[in-house]
Amino acid sequence: xxxxxxxxxxxxxxxxxxxxxxxxxxxxxxxxxxxxxxxxxxxxxxxxxxxxxxxxxxxxxxxxxxxxxxxxxxxxxxxxxxxxxxxxxxxxxxxxxxxxxxxxxxxxxxxxxxxxxxxxxxxxxxxxxxxxxxxxxxxxxxxxxxxxxxxxxxxxxxxxxxxxxxxxxxxxxxxxxxxxxxxxxxxxxxxxxxxxxxxxxxxxxxxxxxxxxxxxxxxxxxxxxxxxxxxxxxxxxxxxxxxxxxxxxxxxxxxxxxxxxxxxxxxxxxxxxxxxxxxxxxxxxxxxxxxxxxxxxxxxxxxxxxxxxxxxxxxxxxxxxxxxxxxxxxxxxxxxxxxxxxxx
Ligand SMILES: Cc1c2[nH]c(c1CCC(=O)O)Cc1[nH]c(c(CCC(=O)O)c1C)Cc1[nH]c(c(CCC(=O)O)c1C)Cc1[nH]c(c(C)c1CCC(=O)O)C2
Numbered sequence: 001x002x003x004x005x006x007x008x009x010x011x012x013x014x015x016x017x018x019x020x021x022x023x024x025x026x027x028x029x030x031x032x033x034x035x036x037x038x039x040x041x042x043x044x045x046x047x048x049x050x051x052x053x054x055x056x057x058x059x060x061x062x063x064x065x066x067x068x069x070x071x072x073x074x075x076x077x078x079x080x081x082x083x084x085x086x087x088x089x090x091x092x093x094x095x096x097x098x099x100x101x102x103x104x105x106x107x108x109x110x111x112x113x114x115x116x117x118x119x120x121x122x123x124x125x126x127x128x129x130x131x132x133x134x135x136x137x138x139x140x141x142x143x144x145x146x147x148x149x150x151x152x153x154x155x156x157x158x159x160x161x162x163x164x165x166x167x168x169x170x171x172x173x174x175x176x177x178x179x180x181x182x183x184x185x186x187x188x189x190x191x192x193x194x195x196x197x198x199x200x201x202x203x204x205x206x207x208x209x210x211x212x213x214x215x216x217x218x219x220x221x222x223x224x225x226x227x228x229x230x231x232x233x234x235x236x237x238x239x240x241x242x243x244x245x246x247x248x249x250x251x252x253x254x255x256x257x258x259x260x261x262x263x264x265x266x267x268x269x270x271x272x273x274x275x276x277x278x279x280x281x282x283x284x285x286x287x288x289x290x291x292x293x294x295x296x297x298x299x300x301x302x303x304x305x306x307x308x309x310x311x312x313x314x315x316x317x318x319x320x321x322x323x324x325x326x327x328x329x330x331x332x333x334x335x336x337x338x339x340x341x342x343x344x
Pocket of ligand 1: 071158
């Protein structure tokens with residue numbers, strides 16, 4: 001069923017001599033061809049909603065590097081926008097959204113079933129990519145996890161400690177949980193449409209999972225991921241799901257079993273030998289190389305890449321970074337990483 005695609009074979013639990021490789025944010029500002037297409041689109045959001053150009057930037061890193069997977073070009077904050085939040089990007093600073101802190105803010109959001117009107121161009125991007133990607137290159141669809149998306153919707157921007165979201169969670173738990181439930185429902189529908197349009201794998205990005213401790217992690221990171229995964233696998237039997245509870249630390253262990261996901265994406269704070277013993281024991285793992293190596297390069301990059309490949313060589317493994325590549329990265333260092341993984 002997994003066919004010959006290396007990524008799908010790893011997700012199905014197969015150990016390979018050379019792991020498949022792709023990179024978080026592989027379509028991005030470190031590539032001159034991305035910057036040119038983004039300029040043609042006008043701005044980042046216009047690029048996300050332009051199916052031809054979004055497909056073009058998705059394909060750019062595949063053409064340049066021959067990665068073993070493509071990831072849909074879009075953003076986790078399109079869901080809040082499709083639910084009715086205002087969204088814009090401030091150059092050099094990041095995203096801004098209208099905030100949700102009261103029942104009346106929440107009441108202004110639309111129902112989950114209304115998101116597709118806004119998100120239809122994204123499904124069109126997926127359809128174009130299904131036609132244009134090389135036969136051996138699967139397409140990964142994605143969405144943000146409800147907690148991470150909620151942190152942006154509550155604060156109206158990225159925050160270092162997710163303070164406003166934690167405050168709402170403690171002070172108005174009912175409103176916080178209603179918001180999470182709405183995002184969860186929308187995310188299931190959104191990912192389901194991506195799969196219908198041709199995505200062969202989906203990934204759930206919980207970039208701020210690490211700030212949820214103890215029972216809160218179980219309720220607001222693990223449980224929504226379990227719900228989304230169960231609903232998708234019921235609608236689309238066999239669809240592989242990658243989960244990324246970033247900075248989950250010791251809670252990476254057991255996460256795949258508890259949620260039903262097929263692969264756990266690791267950030268660069270976990271020791272690969274520990275993760276091989278405690279996370280990969282349950283199935284496929286992905287990630288772990290610190291993104292800064294794409295800036296600094298050299299022998300350190302080669303040594304770290306080899307250390308990770310070696311640590312995970314006895315089980316299913318997808319080579320990737322521990323977080324997205326940054327705009328100051330050198331494209332030559334990406335090639336060096338790929339050559340090291342493939343050439344030893
Ligand atoms: C938290 C989060 C966001 N977006 C995303 C996350 C989760 C993963 C993570 O933790 O990095 C996920 C994301 N964002 C983007 C993708 C596309 C696919 C890929 O190549 O990985 C994916 C999977 C494109 C993007 N999303 C964004 C860019 C840069 C936009 C530009 O061209 O100016 C890209 C290529 C913008 C974005 N989008 C977001 C922020 C905070 C920012 C601004 C920060 C920055 O400028 O890098 C929200």
